[in-house]
Amino acid sequence: MPRPLGDKRAAVVIGTRPEAIKLAPVITELRKRGIETSIIGTGQHRDLVDPVLDLFGLKLDLDLEIMEPESSLNAVLSRAIERLGAELETLHPDVVVVQGDTTSAMAGALAAFNSHIPVAHVEAGLRSNDLALPFPEEMHRRVISIVSQWNFAPTEYAAQQLANEHQLGKVVVTGNTVVDAVAQIMRARKAKPSTILIPTAPYLLATAHRRESWGRPIRNIALGLRDVLRTRPDVSLVFATHPNPLARLPVEETLADEPRATVVGALEYDDFLALLQGATVAVTDSGGVQEEGPTLGVPILVTRAVTERPEGLSAGAVQMVGTTRAAIRREVNDLLDDRFARARMSAAGREVYGDGHAATRIVDALVRDLGGRKAPRPRAEGRGGRKVSAGGD
DSSP states (O other): OOOOTTOOEEEEEEOSHHHHHHHHHHHHHHHHTTOEEEEEEOOTTHHHHHHHHHHTTOOOSEEOOOOOTTOOHHHHHHHHHHHHHHHHHHHOOSEEEEETTSHHHHHHHHHHHHTTOOEEEETOOOOOSOTTTTTTHHHHHHHHHHHOSEEEESSHHHHHHHHHTTOSSEEEEOOOHHHHHHHHHHHHHHTSOOSSOOOOSSEEEEEOOOGGGTTHHHHHHHHHHHHHHHHOTTOEEEEEOOSSHHHHHHHHHHHTTOTTEEEEOOOOHHHHHHHHHHOSEEEEOOHHHHHHHHHHTOOEEEOSSOOSOHHHHHHTSEEEOOSOHHHHHHHHHHHHHOHHHHHHHHHHSTTTTOOSOHHHHHHHHHHHHHOOOOOOOOSOOOOSSEEOOSSOO
């Protein structure tokens, strides 16, 4: 029996922490509009997803547990597609929502496409125009765009990339949902005591985890930052590492004997944002930090050769420094020496990625096309898986 027009179902696929961060505001908004929403976790980064969802009062409805020891990219992708496909055939949602460019996102999009279910792609249109940088994410996001009925572009630049490719799906510029998430988390954090010790300023915050940075590039990043510390006795460093030993071990080995360097594992998201907000400069290869830092007014130095987020560069909130030891040492020192440059970068990026109402715009578009209740305009502009909860927040 067909369901009434307003009785719509969405399935949201989450595999990694960044997906959880950026999709949580969308899930909250979908449920607020009365759209039955199932959160499907692939298990790609299982231990990192649950704490983020907890911050937003959300839980997985289904965990597909796709990860196994020493899994190849092909094995992870094939398991994700197979198990997602089986669940989507059972759920029969009206839309499958994916975010970004992960293996989980591409698997969700392909499984939905094969089941003739419309795909909504959050953060569509990011492009480096180099299939090797980042690998394999640049391929993933291009494939997702091809099969998506809705391409929710975070910026006008991203929308133009989709237009240049003549994508068939509808393109809607929404802003980036990370701004929604950061605003919500920072408001909530003010109401609770801090769970971490924030260093005395000035301090650097660093992250490095991308596959193309494994090995010598990550070691160079750590060496360059160690050089800075050894010539600046007033500066300290917090280096937040990734659980993968290929990203973590070079950092631990390089900074082991540096007394003003603190190497930490994966932080709770609200703790990380608090550390980021207090940093004098952040050094990162993370796409998310390229958005979070400018939103919080923190100057960002990017240790990559290319970026799919040129908006921060154009605005003057972000600088590219590459992964050579000498360049990292030079650029960090130059920025620490120039407080006026830091102030310009801090002011330049606060509105680059939106006004905090991206989730509302995304769900407005889905409600308009699927049928359902529309929100008021913001004043500012079972198979192969494990049931986790009965649904709901």
